Amino acid sequence: MVAIIDYDTGNLRSVINAFNRLGAEIIVTADHQQILQATHVVLPGVGEASSAMEKLRTRGLDTLIPTLTQPTLGICIGLQLMCKSSAEGDAKCMGIFPTEVRFMSPAAEVGLKIPHVGWDNVNWTLPEPPIAKDIPEGAHFYYVHSYAAALCPDTIATTDYGAPFSAALQHRNFIGVQFHPEKSGPIGEQLLRNFLTLKP
Amino acid sequence: MNNIPILHFSFFISPFSLFFNFHFPFFISHSHYFSFFIFNLIVLAKRIIPCLDIREGQTVKGINFLQLKQVGDPVELGAKYAAEGADELVYLDISATLEGRRTFADLVARIAQRINIPFTVGGGISSIDDAARLLDAGADKISINSAAVRDPGLIDQIARKYGRQFVVVAIDAKVIDGQWRVTTHGGHKLSDRELFTWAREACDRGAGEILFTSMDHDGTQNGYPCETYSRLAELPIPIIASGGAGTAQHIADVLTLGRADAALAASIFHYGTLPIPTLKSALRAQGIPVR
Structure with a gap:
């Protein structure tokens, strides 16, 4: 059972x-109990x-979320909330x-348009993380955002959009993706399928 | 300026990072550190967007916005385009009746269930409630046209509530006495607005993208007015070129000379004259970045 966390941030x-x-x-x-019992947890979010x-x-x-031990995927704002802080509204996360x-001021400084909307290359680190199994290096994913997590x-x-940013992050069971796999065609579906095969 | 690479560098040399690298197999390797700079050369892909005009639940395509021909089931056709490599889809409701509009909202929900790429819906959105209904049904963006000309505050309202990335302002215009004049109601009514000032105002009010159709070119398959697009490209938001594509070269031109971020077309895809994979290879061959 995959728990998609509903915290009233709009369109799930x-x-x-x-x-x-x-x-x-x-x-x-x-619901905390339902989230704790799920095999996989997804933290989506727009706004x-x-x-x-x-x-x-x-x-x-x-x-609750930082204590989860099952594979947990943050998408877009979901990823951002998993970071230490966000400059958007000066939020502690x-x-x-x-x-x-x-x-994404480095992008604005070189004349790139913000929000960063559209299909962009995603370059995975080596060795290939399990979430990127069967996804070609540099494959395009769909993005819509104006803020991004710094490399760490x-x-x-x-x-790379003006400067490189974290397209995806992983810490233990927590994975965050800045792009939208749910809107990234067959490649996005592959990533979600990989997520579902991850074991707690 | 680039504080992100600096941060990356510091992590790379700090003892802290060695600790992380030791424990986590997914560290950024030295070769990847340099690859960031190589990938600097690669830019956001130019988008190819098939447009499906929907009337009473069926896909149709007009020629100069008048005669209409039926071209297929909207969900199946959209899925086919997505599978062929379309980057986004646009569904425009041109239903004349209330019943037709209701059908469209149901259709949007079915599209959202099936299609795994972003799609924009438009046609007849005249209030924030109309926009909310379509976004709730699963649309990724809404496109507003006549209603925005009548009530420009609608752009601000929707952008404030949902974010500017949800708002596409569609502009139809034609040249009258040497000036680009904005039209509404599918090209039937001439407004008193001028294209460039209206596009700027829409952007300032919160439009996330501008979808510009030249009524003089739409349906003709004679190409896009590239100079006009190039002027619109001065705006800090993406510009989608629409109306007039007959060949891959027309699309290549509007993405390079016209500096458009995306090209939208209907007939060439619907009638199979230019399949998306053929188009994309043609663009790639000219060095245009596509997915």
């Missing part, structure tokens, strides 16, 4: 649809970091990944 539909397409059994919930963090806090999820989320020892993939 595309993440739900993506796991349904893979035939996964899912539950959309903010603004500080208000999303506040929504996690009011549900006690900010203290969960601190699972030892890095901070910053506005937990960075397992990078994308």
